[in-house]
Amino acid sequence: MEAWLPSLITATPQEGYELAIKLSRMAVKYTQPSAEVRAQLRPVYEKDADSLTAVSQVVAINFQTVAAANNYWK
Amino acid sequence: MEAWLPSLITATPQEGYELAIKLSRMAVKYTQPSAEVRAQLRPVYEKDADSLTAVSQVVAINFQTVAAANNYWK
Amino acid sequence: MEAWLPSLITATPQEGYELAIKLSRMAVKYTQPSAEVRAQLRPVYEKDADSLTAVSQVVAINFQTVAAANNYWK
Amino acid sequence: MEAWLPSLITATPQEGYELAIKLSRMAVKYTQPSAEVRAQLRPVYEKDADSLTAVSQVVAINFQTVAAANNYWK
Amino acid sequence: MEAWLPSLITATPQEGYELAIKLSRMAVKYTQPSAEVRAQLRPVYEKDADSLTAVSQVVAINFQTVAAANNYWK
Amino acid sequence: MEAWLPSLITATPQEGYELAIKLSRMAVKYTQPSAEVRAQLRPVYEKDADSLTAVSQVVAINFQTVAAANNYWK
Numbered sequence: 001m002e003a004w005l006p007s008l009i010t011a012t013p014q015e016g017y018e019l020a021i022k023l024s025r026m027a028v029k030y031t032q033p034s035a036e037v038r039a040q041l042r043p044v045y046e047k048d049a050d051s052l053t054a055v056s057q058v059v060a061i062n063f064q065t066v067a068a069a070n071n072y073w074k
Numbered sequence: 075m076e077a078w079l080p081s082l083i084t085a086t087p088q089e090g091y092e093l094a095i096k097l098s099r100m101a102v103k104y105t106q107p108s109a110e111v112r113a114q115l116r117p118v119y120e121k122d123a124d125s126l127t128a129v130s131q132v133v134a135i136n137f138q139t140v141a142a143a144n145n146y147w148k
Numbered sequence: 149m150e151a152w153l154p155s156l157i158t159a160t161p162q163e164g165y166e167l168a169i170k171l172s173r174m175a176v177k178y179t180q181p182s183a184e185v186r187a188q189l190r191p192v193y194e195k196d197a198d199s200l201t202a203v204s205q206v207v208a209i210n211f212q213t214v215a216a217a218n219n220y221w222k
Numbered sequence: 223m224e225a226w227l228p229s230l231i232t233a234t235p236q237e238g239y240e241l242a243i244k245l246s247r248m249a250v251k252y253t254q255p256s257a258e259v260r261a262q263l264r265p266v267y268e269k270d271a272d273s274l275t276a277v278s279q280v281v282a283i284n285f286q287t288v289a290a291a292n293n294y295w296k
Numbered sequence: 297m298e299a300w301l302p303s304l305i306t307a308t309p310q311e312g313y314e315l316a317i318k319l320s321r322m323a324v325k326y327t328q329p330s331a332e333v334r335a336q337l338r339p340v341y342e343k344d345a346d347s348l349t350a351v352s353q354v355v356a357i358n359f360q361t362v363a364a365a366n367n368y369w370k
Numbered sequence: 371m372e373a374w375l376p377s378l379i380t381a382t383p384q385e386g387y388e389l390a391i392k393l394s395r396m397a398v399k400y401t402q403p404s405a406e407v408r409a410q411l412r413p414v415y416e417k418d419a420d421s422l423t424a425v426s427q428v429v430a431i432n433f434q435t436v437a438a439a440n441n442y443w444k
Contacts, residue, residue: 005384008442014079017097021104023387023433027426030391032416045419046106049119053128054423056101060135061430063097069442072082072143088153091171095178120180123193127202130175134209137171146156146217162227165245169252194254197267201276204249208283211245220230220291236301239319243326268328271341275350278323282357285319294304294365310375313393317400342402345415349424352397356431359393368378368439 001030008069016070020063024055075104082143090144094136098129149178156217164218168211172203223252230291238292242284246277297326304365312366316358320351371400378439386440390432394425 004026010016032038045051067073078100084090106112119125141147152174158164180186193199215221226248232238254260267273289295300322306312328334341347363369374396380386402408415421437443 001384001388003384005382005387008383008437009444012079013082014075014077017079017100018075018104021101024426024430026387027391027429028422030388030429031422031425037417041417041419041422045423047111047115049115050125050128051420051423052102052105052115053119053125053132054420054427055105056098057128057132057135058423058427058430059101059104060098060132060139061427061434064135064139065430065434065437065442067082067139067143069437069444072139074083074143086153087156088149088151091153091174092149092178095175121185121189123189124199124202126176126179126189127193127199127206129179130172131202131206131209133175133178134172134206134213138209138213141156141213141217146213148157148217160227161230162223162225165227165248166223166252169249195259195263197263198273198276200250200253200263201267201273201280203253204246205276205280205283207249207252208246208280208287212283212287215230215287215291220287222231222291234301235304236297236299239301239322240297240326243323269333269337271337272347272350274324274327274337275341275347275354277327278320279350279354279357281323281326282320282354282361286357286361289304289361289365294361296305296365308375309378310371310373313375313396314371314400317397343407343411345411346421346424348398348401348411349415349421349428351401352394353424353428353431355397355400356394356428356435360431360435363378363435363439368435370379370439 008066010066010070013067013070013073016066016073017059017063020059020066023062023066024058082140084140084144087141087144087147090140090147091133091137094133094140097136097140098132156214158214158218161215161218161221164214164221165207165211168207168214171210171214172206230288232288232292235289235292235295238288238295239281239285242281242288245284245288246280304362306362306366309363309366309369312362312369313355313359316355316362319358319362320354378436380436380440383437383440383443386436386443387429387433390429390436393432393436394428
């Protein structure tokens with residue numbers, strides 16, 4: 001895997017949130033390395049409310065980590 | 075994405091809770107950018123008890139982050 | 149939404165737990181504002197073991213927040 | 223509801239774990255106050271592996287709270 | 297229940313992880329005390345990918361607790 | 371089980387994330403020790419969007435632990 005996570009520090013809360021999204025997607029990429037298969041899955045979960053809520057939950061957990069790393073940007 | 079998260083600091087616990095709701099919704103918006111599709115999904119999950127509980131769980135996780143950022147408004 | 153969360157501080161652990169229940173319910177109320185629809189959903193999930201466990205999980209997450217806010221009532 | 227949670231402090235880790243189990247059950251009791259209905263649900267989830275895992279997850283979350291309250295019994 | 301949790305302190309991270317597995321299983325044992333029933337459930341969930349992921353999630357939550365108790369073995 | 375977790379400390383955030391993936395997989399290995407069975411399960415969950423999201427959630431929880439152990443690599 002190429003280098004993709006040099007740091008958990010971000011300039012703003014919003015960049016931290018976007019890093020949390022990236023963290024959430026990377027576990028999928030590690031588990032399913034085929035970009036083709038991932039592309040086939042996208043149309044399914046992106047139109048399923050419960051799937052989207054589940055994605056949002058993973059982002060929320062990763063955002064806890066990123067926010068703590070940044071001392072909540074205080 | 076436009077700027078939407080300038081800070082995790084809020085004046086009151088209730089505003090913090092409402093920010094947690096926003097954080098929960100934004101992951102869905104990033105994953106499913108189409109407002110039209112999101113509008114189609116709403117009637118499904120808003121009448122499903124388990125879907126609503128799942129939404130509430132994501133809000134609870136995000137509220138942990140917001141509450142910690144605000145030192146629990148103490 | 150009316151004011152409903154003036155503080156996370158409670159006098160006792162039990163009141164804190166009951167606040168966690170309230171926090172869990174409010175996300176549902178924000179997402180499904182219709183009291184009528186919510187009343188229709190209640191008979192479903194209150195007789196489903198897995199639904200009740202899911203509710204209990206959300207309460208547990210919110211109770212972490214309330215307990216931390218109260219320094220665990222120590 | 224009668225008084226049932228005077229404190230999060232316990233003498234031992236095991237008593238803390240058992241308090242976490244109680245905390246997990248109480249949210250169910252608050253949501254479904256009928257002992258009769260709860261008794262009907264028990265035979266279902268206690269023979270379902272996924273239901274039992276879900277119960278274990280709620281206990282794990284509550285145990286985090288109880289353990290932190292007791293400074294991990296150190 | 298016999299004594300089974302004298303301490304959260306372990307000599308190594310790996311022993312801590314194994315304690316997290318034990319913590320995850322004990323909630324199941326408290327909820328379903330019959331060793332016979334638990335033995336019947338095992339062949340089901342141990343061949344179901346989603347069940348195994350759910351087990352892994354409970355272990356992850358308990359490992360957070362054990363790791364914090366041991367100050368991350370630093 | 372052989373020694374597999376000497377430390378939670380890693381040189382970089384990315385190595386920490388990869389350790390979180392390993393932690394997530396080890397609970398599955400402890401629960402289902404047969405490499406053959408695990409190999410049979412892989413084609414199922416690696417093509418199921420919800421299964422992949424669930425895996426990503428476990429990684430996120432373990433990454434919280436690893437990140438805290440490393441003081442967020444600050």
